[in-house]
Amino acid sequence: MEINPSDYKILIVDDVMSNVLLLKVLLTNEKFQIATASNGKQALEQVAAEKPDLILLDVMMPDMDGFEVAQHLKKDPIAYDIPIIFLTALNSTADVVKGFQVGANDFISKPFNKEELIIRVTHQISLIAAKRIILAQTEELRKTIMGRDKLYSVIAHDLRSPMGSIKMVLNMLILNLPTTTIGEEMYELLTMANQTTEDVFALLDNLLKWTKSQIGKLKVVYQDMDMVEVVEGVIEIFSMVAGLKSIKVELTAPEKMAVHADIDMIKTVVRNLLSNAIKFSNKGTEVQVTVEEKDGMAMVSVQDYGCGIDEENQKKLLHTDTHFSTFGTNNEEGSGLGLLLCKDFVQKNGGELGFTSVKGEGSTFYFTIPLKK
Known part of the structure; x- marks a missing residue:
């Protein structure tokens, strides 16, 4: 240098x-x-x-x-x-x-010795110069990251509200305008628009939460909650989305399972896993959701019988440095952000996220959360 x-x-x-x-x-x-x-x-x-x-x-x-x-x-x-x-x-x-x-x-x-003096002095000055370059680059990187996170947050926050309104309108139209009224083609277009809006809204929601989590503005608020009730609520929300692909969501769970966690974060995790399962399932198949106790933890599993993930791409999942996304069975777009957010939220609540998958047979994503003591 x-x-x-x-x-x-x-x-x-x-x-x-x-x-x-x-x-x-x-x-x-x-x-x-x-x-x-x-x-x-x-x-x-x-x-x-x-x-x-x-x-x-x-x-x-x-x-x-x-x-x-x-x-x-x-x-x-x-x-x-x-x-x-x-x-x-x-x-x-x-x-x-x-x-x-x-x-x-x-x-x-x-x-x-003159030569020794100059060499030793120059060596120390070189170390100072290197340190200053590192500090300057670190500060520049910090500002870049802050700018990026602020941009992400503004985009997600400002778009989330109007997109939520559009989503509600499209949901109402689908529920109140049967094919006999508007015709098969128009109903199909309306269904595509509704699905796209649902996906964009979910992406914006994930983006907003991911950004807040990365910049330390999303705190874990622990509270006692019933995991079964939370999962049932998410399944109810996705019943219409699953119905559009003729997918049946089955829940196997005890009456109650008390855990100590952040309810909003857990809802986000379950919502992302269920959304992915429906997205990557073939029409007319089934998604099985299981809530059970395992090794002193509450474990929630979401299993689909869809396209599955090949071994090469499995290695890329759940890693921020190997960003991976793919299309659903109806060409639904994915950002790859949802699973990263799930992993982050589960770990923040003291649990772990994992999966198993076989190409062409389907996938099972699961996470654990500490039971209420």
Whole structure:
């Protein structure tokens, strides 16, 4: 990595003026900016005034030696990160250990070699330059992510409300306009529009929740709830969507199963899994939903007998770095976001999400949630 020495300032601290002058000449020739101090107290004042990038610090000085100066600097939040190279005639193991204990980044023995001095100084400056690049890139990335998340949130929030209204209107039209009234073709178009609207609304809802979760604005609100009641409510909501594909949703569950979790998050998980099962099921088939206790946890399974997932694509599921989506049996579009959201929500509630699938035979997605204690 190339550096521009003139962008960096080095503070030379030594009580022997001839050493200061020699170091100043050597480093000025390398195009570094130079500041100087002749004792410990002056060094601390110069650090505050000049804000150097590197300090060459003599150890043996009257009143306040280099070790004491380093200790003061490391207690100062502003000067804490400034690297220090000690200049010293001391070369015992104890002195070297003490130097590193008080914050030394390197040592140069007196009398010093010109080439060694330049190499050690340049090495420290290169580390500073690399750190600044990393910090700048990290800040740029942070701003980019914040901008992206804000954009996602605004898009999802602003579109969700009008899309919800359209969804309700289309639902009402399908329920109140039978094929005998509007004809087969018009009813089919209305059904397609309704399905598309349902999918877009679900995507916007997932996008909004995913964004809030990723930026830490979606908190888990634990409460006691009946898992069976929650699942039954979601199945009821999807009864019309399933009916449009002549799919029967069967529930196997005990009368009640008390769990301790965030009810909104769990509803979102069940809704996504059931929606996917219907989406990837063939017409006239069945989706089986099971609620049971297993190993001290409540387990909800959603099994379909649809197209299934091949082994290669199974590896891509539930991973943010291998984003995967596919089309349903009626060419319903998927974003791949729903399962990632499910995994996130289940883990936030102390459970796990998993699946099994066989290409051409169907899939089973399941999740666990801690039972109420």
